[in-house]
Amino acid sequence: MKKNYHHGDLKRALIDAGLVELEESGVEGLSMRKIASRVGVSHTAPKNHFDGFRGLLTALATRGFEMQVAAMLHATAPSDEIPDRVGRPGNGYFAFALEHPELYKLMFSRTLTDGTDEELRRASQASYDILRGIAAELSDQQGDHRLTEWALWSLVHGYAILMIEGEIPRSENGDVIYDVRDLIAGLHPTRSAH
Amino acid sequence: MKKNYHHGDLKRALIDAGLVELEESGVEGLSMRKIASRVGVSHTAPKNHFDGFRGLLTALATRGFEMQVAAMLHATAPSDEIPDRVGRPGNGYFAFALEHPELYKLMFSRTLTDGTDEELRRASQASYDILRGIAAELSDQQGDHRLTEWALWSLVHGYAILMIEGEIPRSENGDVIYDVRDLIAGLHPTRSAH
């Protein structure tokens, strides 16, 4: 249907090249001209497919959320016990964030991306729905669901960002030292204020 | 000692102007030329006081941590009960982050700032020491102190960032809906996995 125009499928090619360039140079080192040059087109060619540079960044973030959803679903086994139904997709979340740190940061930057973009909203919503499911396992029909969701989200996102920025170190083999369930337990060591 | 050079105290003036410009235009809209122009000097004048644009951003982040420490200390009353010794500086932390969202984001961006800078390290360390104190109140001589610190830090930082980026809404009057202690409690509604 959309084959063999001038380039073929320039939009997808630009996003692919952008993802590579993003992890190599970071968000700051990213530029429209570099991406276009990598694909082999002029620096204004992307204008026909994206709404400016911000539009391209938004498309990259959208792709990121799709990848993240796949990573979380892939890490979940359907027949897991309850603690694993929390821990395994959580670890899939971290695995994605640590493998694509620059992309992950971009996904949560409403300064760089267009938060009103339809495709971005859909992709990020799909990701958040999975996280809601995890929170539901924790909340277990009791307590404020919204509070549990936000608390879990904050914990997971903060941990990922602080590790990406190097504030929290990893273990020697590169893995995370504590996983999601460790963190949750670490916030209630004694339950002193009952 | 350092008075009445050409400008007087250009370094401080540039940082002050940078803070204003930062909250007005965001990190992306920030530029060395704008800041210099705002102070009334040429755009290369800052080179004598900072190591490039990154050096100026690093100085801004340093100032940010100093302001954050002041905000946390100011919110703490020496004679508070234990739950308040956790909640009050935590709320001071949020108050600062939400009042200076762009600065807060800059402070945690190792891509934009120079993490090896001596003054930045000292300032950020001072801020983290306070957070360690809060974690110590939680941990209460039991459990893994490092785990509790990281978990609390992740929770607080993630919550601040997600609110700044608009992912988590605020209440109608602009305040946070849940405070730190709410979030901690929200992660253990039933303690189902004993």
Next chain:
DNA sequence: ATGAAATATTTACAGTGGAAATAATTATCG
């Protein structure tokens, strides 16, 4: 006062994203 050091300006350069006009290719339809 005179030379040295610190500070600020001027000028130039290689980048950036974006707009407008032009060219090339493909699709549509008679």
Next chain:
DNA sequence: CGATAATTATTTCCACTGTAAATATTTCAT
């Protein structure tokens, strides 16, 4: 098939960015 329209890509230009080098100015030390 042939002609027109729509899509796509290039060229050219502009304002803006950070940085470097040479120059000018001011302050400090002796």
